[in-house]
Amino acid sequence: MQQSVYRKQIGLMLLTAGLISGCASMFSGTSQRSAEMRGDQAPNLTAPYNKPYKVQGITYYPLRSAAGYREVGHASWYGSESGNRTAMGTRFVPHGLTAAHKTLPLPSKVRVTNLHNGRHVDVLVNDRGPFKKGRIIDLSHAAAKKIGLHGVVKVKIEHLDDKISQK
Known part of the structure; x- marks a missing residue:
């Protein structure tokens, strides 16, 4: 009986510590993350998320530049990953206008x-x-909803250069 009380107390302390540390990290680097979400920054090509990476035995090589990039293929959407970290380290927010690309x-x-x-x-x-x-791109739930994407649909992707994206 006594061990059960101690386990509950330890569990409660661990949960509290986890919640407090999550709140502290939520505000660190906020201005940089805000700039990234607006697309104001040029890609940091030396960042770990722009290095080659391997998934399911396949190695992907991120492009050094997206200038002039166009692609046609199938898109899907994702949203159940809410709160998980994106490749850039920010939290995935289904109601944001974001996407995933290989x-x-x-x-x-x-x-x-x-x-x-x-x-x-x-x-x-x-x-x-x-x-x-x-599939060539995964859209957040909000982005998919804006273009009427339910399930999988054929799309065209075009890179927006800095002048256009800051409008």
Whole structure:
């Protein structure tokens, strides 16, 4: 009986410590993260998230520049990962206008156009993926909703240069 009380107390202390440390890290680097979310910064090509990486036995080589980048393929959306860290280290927020791409430099700003209905959305690529065969980009839930994406749809991706992305 006594051991059960001690276990509960230790568990409560560990939970409290975890919550407090999470709050402290939430505010560190806020201005840099805000700039990244707006796409104001050029990609840091020496950052670990712009180095080659391996997933499911496949090595991916991020591009050194996204200038002039265009691609057509299938997009999907993700949202159950809410709160998890993106490849850039920021928390994934499903209601943000963000996306995951396997090789675009992080961060990059792109326009994603739904080729079925012509609707488009500008998103910040701040994560890696999708790693399902035949898909070229994963959109946050909010971005997918803006272009009417339900499930998987054919899209066009175009890189937005700094002049356009700051409008």
